[in-house]
Amino acid sequence: GQQVMQIPQYQHVQEGEDFTTYCNSSTTLSNIQWYKQRPGGHPVFLIQLVKSGEVKKQKRLTFQFGEAKKNSSLHITATQTTDVGTYFCAGQNSGAGSYQLTFGKGTKLSVIP
Amino acid sequence: EAGVTQFPSHSVIEKGQTVTLRCDPISGHDNLYWYRRVMGKEIKFLLHFVKESKQDESGMPNNRFLAERTGGTYSTLKVQPAELEDSGVYFCASSAKTGFADTQYFGPGTRLTVL
Numbered sequence: 001g002q003q004v005m006q007i008p009q010y011q012h013v014q015e016g017e018d019f020t021t022y023c024n025s026s027t028t029l030s031n032i033q034w035y036k037q038r039p040g041g042h043p044v045f046l047i048q049l050v051k052s053g054e055v056k057k058q059k060r061l062t063f064q065f066g067e068a069k070k071n072s073s074l075h076i077t078a079t080q081t082t083d084v085g086t087y088f089c090a091g092q093n094s095g096a097g098s099y100q101l102t103f104g105k106g107t108k109l110s111v112i113p
Numbered sequence: 114e115a116g117v118t119q120f121p122s123h124s125v126i127e128k129g130q131t132v133t134l135r136c137d138p139i140s141g142h143d144n145l146y147w148y149r150r151v152m153g154k155e156i157k158f159l160l161h162f163v164k165e166s167k168q169d170e171s172g173m174p175n176n177r178f179l180a181e182r183t184g185g186t187y188s189t190l191k192v193q194p195a196e197l198e199d200s201g202v203y204f205c206a207s208s209a210k211t212g213f214a215d216t217q218y219f220g221p222g223t224r225l226t227v228l
Contacts, residue, residue, distance in 0.1 A: 004155075033216070042204060043156070043219045088156065098169045099144065099208075100158035101217060 002027050004091050006104025014112050019076040021107035023089035030094035032065055032072045033101065038085040046074075046087075079111045115139065117220035119205050125226045131193040134223045136205030138187070144168075144208040145188050146217060147180060151201040162188060195227045 003026040013019050023032065031050045035043035047056055049065035049072060056063045062075045072089055086108045090101035118137045126132050138145045147159040159178070160170040164185035173180070177196070182188040192199055202224050206217040 035219070042221045045216050045218060048216065090156075098171065099161055099215070100146070100169060100172065101148075101156075102158070103148075103156040105155045 002091070002093055002102045004089060004102050004104040006089055006107060008107055009105060010108050010110070012110045012112065013079050015081060016078050019079050019083070019109055020073055021087050021089075021109075022071065022073045023091075023104045024071045025091050025102075027070070027093055028095075029069050029091040031092050032069075033090045033092070034063060034072075034074055035088045035090060036085050037088065037106070041085075043088060076109075079109070081111050081113055084109060084111050117205055117207050117218055119203075119220040119223050121223060122221065123224045123226075125228065126195055127228050128197055129194045131191065132195055132225060134190045134192075134203050134205075134225070136188045136190070136220060138205070138207030139209075139218055142207035142209050142218075143185070144210075144215070144217075145182060146206040146208075147188070147190055148172075148204045148206065148219075149201050150204070151198070156204065159190075192225075195225075197227050200225055200227045 006023045033048045034046040037043045047063050052069050053067045054065040060077045064073045086106040088103050088106045090103045120135045124132050143164050145162040148156050150156045158172040161168045162182045165182050179191045202222045204222045205220045208215040208217045
């Protein structure tokens, strides 16, 4: 079945440093979605990428979807303490005929003030 | 607009008992999904309803799990009898449209502990 690998599992950064998390799918995806889960919270939708090679920005966050639509990354510039949480990527594969999201294990980000 | 709500927020039961989790999707959302996260593992899909019909239940682990969505509004997920490995956080999500690439909005989850 479809698998999505996400690295790193944990990342500790000093406030102001950059942060990147990477996802790689075993199969070509129709789209990839990114979620953020704050400690004690639930996954909150951040963004969706659909097109090959797509790049989207949200303030300090930059999301990329690979040309082959099998990998994606989230980059945060100049981290702040409010960025703390676990970031998940989740892929959908329309070829499988299902709307299910296949999640990566997540990257837990800690920001040291 | 109210988000996805789930009840209860926590449940602690003994092995062999029955537990029923409830999910109320965002009003007007036809699509409802159940996911769960077992400790240390990724969030995994369980099943998908379109209105009251089961569209995809390929993720349901075994026949101890029964999901219903009578009337196409709220949904329940019953685990009977519960086993130790069922412990985890059960998330419900809903989406509005019936096509791919529709944002799935997650509820706060129910943390289930089976002792």
